[in-house]
Amino acid sequence: MSDPRxxxxxxxxxxxxILKALASGPPRSGVSxxxxxxxxxxxxxxxxxxxxxxxxxxxQDTETGKYRLGPEMLQLGNAFLDHHELRGRSLLWADxxxxxxxxxxxxxxxxxxxxxxxxxxxRPDDSVQILEVGASVPWHVSALGKVHAAALPNDRRRxxxxxxxxxxxxxxxxxxxxxxxxxxxxxxAGFATEEQEAVIGEAEVAAPVFDHxxxxxxxxxxxxxxxxxxxxxPSDAVVVAxxxxxxxxxxxxxxxxxxxxxPHAPRPRAEAG
Amino acid sequence: MSDPRxxxxxxxxxxxxILKALASGPPRSGVSxxxxxxxxxxxxxxxxxxxxxxxxxxxQDTETGKYRLGPEMLQLGNAFLDHHELRGRSLLWADxxxxxxxxxxxxxxxxxxxxxxxxxxxRPDDSVQILEVGASVPWHVSALGKVHAAALPNDRRRxxxxxxxxxxxxxxxxxxxxxxxxxxxxxxAGFATEEQEAVIGEAEVAAPVFDHxxxxxxxxxxxxxxxxxxxxxPSDAVVVAxxxxxxxxxxxxxxxxxxxxxPHAPRPRAEAG
DNA sequence: AGAAGTCGTTCGGCATCGTCGAACATCGGT
DNA sequence: ACCGATGTTCGACGATGCCGAACGACTTCT
Numbered sequence: 001m002s003d004p005r006x007x008x009x010x011x012x013x014x015x016x017x018i019l020k021a022l023a024s025g026p027p028r029s030g031v032s033x034x035x036x037x038x039x040x041x042x043x044x045x046x047x048x049x050x051x052x053x054x055x056x057x058x059x060q061d062t063e064t065g066k067y068r069l070g071p072e073m074l075q076l077g078n079a080f081l082d083h084h085e086l087r088g089r090s091l092l093w094a095d096x097x098x099x100x101x102x103x104x105x106x107x108x109x110x111x112x113x114x115x116x117x118x119x120x121x122x123r124p125d126d127s128v129q130i131l132e133v134g135a136s137v138p139w140h141v142s143a144l145g146k147v148h149a150a151a152l153p154n155d156r157r158r159x160x161x162x163x164x165x166x167x168x169x170x171x172x173x174x175x176x177x178x179x180x181x182x183x184x185x186x187x188x189a190g191f192a193t194e195e196q197e198a199v200i201g202e203a204e205v206a207a208p209v210f211d212h213x214x215x216x217x218x219x220x221x222x223x224x225x226x227x228x229x230x231x232x233x234p235s236d237a238v239v240v241a242x243x244x245x246x247x248x249x250x251x252x253x254x255x256x257x258x259x260x261x262x263p264h265a266p267r268p269r270a271e272a273g
Numbered sequence: 274m275s276d277p278r279x280x281x282x283x284x285x286x287x288x289x290x291i292l293k294a295l296a297s298g299p300p301r302s303g304v305s306x307x308x309x310x311x312x313x314x315x316x317x318x319x320x321x322x323x324x325x326x327x328x329x330x331x332x333q334d335t336e337t338g339k340y341r342l343g344p345e346m347l348q349l350g351n352a353f354l355d356h357h358e359l360r361g362r363s364l365l366w367a368d369x370x371x372x373x374x375x376x377x378x379x380x381x382x383x384x385x386x387x388x389x390x391x392x393x394x395x396r397p398d399d400s401v402q403i404l405e406v407g408a409s410v411p412w413h414v415s416a417l418g419k420v421h422a423a424a425l426p427n428d429r430r431r432x433x434x435x436x437x438x439x440x441x442x443x444x445x446x447x448x449x450x451x452x453x454x455x456x457x458x459x460x461x462a463g464f465a466t467e468e469q470e471a472v473i474g475e476a477e478v479a480a481p482v483f484d485h486x487x488x489x490x491x492x493x494x495x496x497x498x499x500x501x502x503x504x505x506x507p508s509d510a511v512v513v514a515x516x517x518x519x520x521x522x523x524x525x526x527x528x529x530x531x532x533x534x535x536p537h538a539p540r541p542r543a544e545a546g
Numbered sequence: 547a548g549a550a551g552t553c554g555t556t557c558g559g560c561a562t563c564g565t566c567g568a569a570c571a572t573c574g575g576t
Numbered sequence: 577a578c579c580g581a582t583g584t585t586c587g588a589c590g591a592t593g594c595c596g597a598a599c600g601a602c603t604t605c606t
Contacts, residue, residue: 007585012284012288023348023352027355031553040595042554048285050280050555054286055293069349069352076350077353077407083301111329134348280556282593284564315583315584317566319583
């Protein structure tokens with residue numbers, strides 16, 4: 001046990017790595033395949049899988065003998081959502097916001113280098129949309145992620161800027177320096193935008209949500225077709241609605257007043273469209 | 274290791290029990306509380322929690338020191354859905370079915386004594402509805418559960434009938450004998466109904482889905498207001514649509530022909546309304 | 547059709563690793 | 577300032593999880 005991070009329980013740590021490997025790999029994985037990916041003995045992986053199977057955290061395909069994630073996993077993920085304070089408090093606000101602007105609303109939290117979507121309200125029109133709850137995207141391609149990052153303490157923000165910044169579209173900002181300047185502007189304005197940086201044709205406007213200590217706990221934003229959300233610069237109506245909602249949501253989370261008022265005039269000058 | 278179920282890895286098993294305890298208990302639980310609930314030493318629970326925290330499977334509240342499920346849990350639950358074959362293949366069929374009958378569609382699988390909802394399409398009208406994916410209900414109060422149970426081998430069906438059958442509404446069927454007779458009728462008809470047995474005012478019609486070995490893997494059904502779905506006995510249009518969809522879905526799962534044709538005439542006599 | 551590779555699985559022994567009780571640090575309410 | 581509660585660290589014992597070798601079943605080459 002000379003590990004600098006003292007005393008992690010080996011078998012549990014390995015079990016967790018198996019679950020993540022099953023999640024990120026192909027739908028069904030075999031024992032040998034997992035053993036090689038994790039650098040463990042085949043029989044070790046087998047024992048872990050058998051234990052996880054008894055708990056329905058993984059399932060074994062009765063024919064091929066391969067393993068996949070089990071139904072209990074979904075129940076636990078659902079329980080995470082049920083217990084998530086920001087999500088719970090945002091349900092009503094998100095509905096209201098979606099109806100107000102006529103676009104989809106997303107609530108997300110920073111998790112590692114990605115933004116995890118914890119709530120998603122479809123655009124009010126009844127087009128076919130896929131639910132994104134549980135999905136995650138790189139933080140720098142999402143307005144939710146950028147606005148959360150901009151509100152972070154310096155060291156954590158630097159860490160985010162220092163890591164990998166994959167390019168998803170032609171408009172994804174991958175230069176750390178450009179991104180850093182963008183975050184400063186976002187911190188001043190109190191909201192972030194994203195235009196076709198994640199998906200071509202889609203844009204997003206988001207504002208941060210703070211807890212009772214004034215720390216950022218997530219963000220809420222409006223996502224939709226770029227020409228509607230950011231016709232030339234961000235739509236004023238959308239920006240006002242998002243800021244208003246985020247402010248009320250923050251207050252419901254117990255945030256102190258200083259986050260209520262944003263430092264700029266109600267109508268920030270439009271950025272270059 | 275005198276345990277009849279040989280060789281489960283103790284620490285992993287305990288970690289799983291901690292996760293389930295966190296999921297089923299209050300939103301945040303303390304170390305001592307969990308230790309007592311699981312009958313373990315406080316420090317043992319602490320070590321397990323610390324390991325789970327490093328993997329983001331649990332989070333610690335920075336103020337109270339209590340623990341809750343972590344964001345990674347949601348990602349894993351989402352991965353389960355992504356890898357779920359029945360769910361993946363049902364996405365399009367469920368949309369089509371929802372539009373055809375104008376009601377909500379649910380796809381569920383039997384998990385223990387409950388039905389786990391793996392897909393849910395909202396009723397096409399744009400009323401406020403909550404997404405039920407990840408939720409679970411007792412098998413005997415859901416048409417999805419009953420139709421799945423009716424297709425099970427005798428011993429597994431008997432196990433379901435033998436256990437607890439909680440009463441959720443005044444119309445919930447809790448008598449194992451009545452339920453057993455109902456399952457026989459369901460097996461003959463090829464579909465199941467449920468009228469206000471889970472939620473007052475709501476009804477459901479469901480049909481089973483089979484895999485390439487002819488085993489039931491889940492069910493798909495239409496849920497909505499009792500007066501529309503089961504005006505007096507099940508709506509013929511809904512029954513035909515559900516059976517048709519389930520049959521096509523089964524075929525897509527590779528099911529053999531014998532499950533395609535249902536043994537009865539296209540219009541089963543209406544049950545007592 | 548045989549052979550040679552794969553797969554998931556079982557077994558048993560060595561030593562690692564997880565467990566537990568006592569003691570510590572910290573907080574909150576009296 | 578006390579007390580009781582919390583989450584946490586430490587150290588030592590021995591139960592426990594790890595691994596290599598071997599098995600049976602299966603697929604896939606030749």
